[in-house]
Amino acid sequence: MAHVTAALRHRQDAAFSELGLTPAVARALHELDPDRPLPARDLAERLGCDRSNVTALVDKLEQAGLVERRTDPVDRRQKTLVVTGKGRGVRHRVTDVMSDSRLLAGLTDRELGTLRDLVWKVSDDGCPEPCEPG
Template sequence: MTQVTLTASAPGSQDRAGLAGDTVRRIMHLAAAIRHYQDVDIADLGLTPAVARALHELDPDRPMPARHLADQLRCDRSNVTALVDKLERAGLVERRVDPADRRLKTLVVTEAGREVRARVHQVLSDSRLLAALGVDELAALRRLVRKISDCDKG
């Protein structure tokens, strides 16, 4: 019987697959914690995460047809209709006839919607979980995250 001896090149080092797996699990744990804080803060604004994301995707300076919002959210148009209904009931968005094509209705962010959208942007940018990192560490983390997220755009 052949005996295999594994030696580590440095204390605590693992094989690439083990290291990558541990990293993915930690990223998932961090993402879940970020999502939890965001969901709580979004609920404090009186929104659901889906409605907040829809509002965040709308450009307050450029009215948008609902079908374009569906494309941006990568969801079915019927789901967007329900989201827009909620935004409209809350006074954050209005449906208006497109002056360039009267057959189309566009989504227009109201003044109240602009204010809430700015607060949603703050919630989605909350970095409290990264508070322990210095500027150099944050820059390195951003560089690494960009590197792995950009390879998905293939």
């Protein structure tokens, strides 16, 4: 499982690099909803990191033209993060990268089912055998 995880991470990191993003910056962009501005403190909570780290991530997103800091119309003391038009396109590509399943493309349906069942079996979710999709 560690090998599969490392292979997935390597592919994602390479794809993020092609987009000009680090994995951390890509994940931050992915966590932002293009239709709902978000305070930086909420992004820090979603990412499970310190607000000072989010400031550096947002600086990079802003420098790339993917995010803008704007004053919250409800609470003018607070800044919100707004995904730009360019950011929407890049975010869509980041989402594609994060959901890319080409690593599993060589498996048959039966093999995918077996893999799914085995992953459920070793996870804490306790999916009954055989695991039902969905």
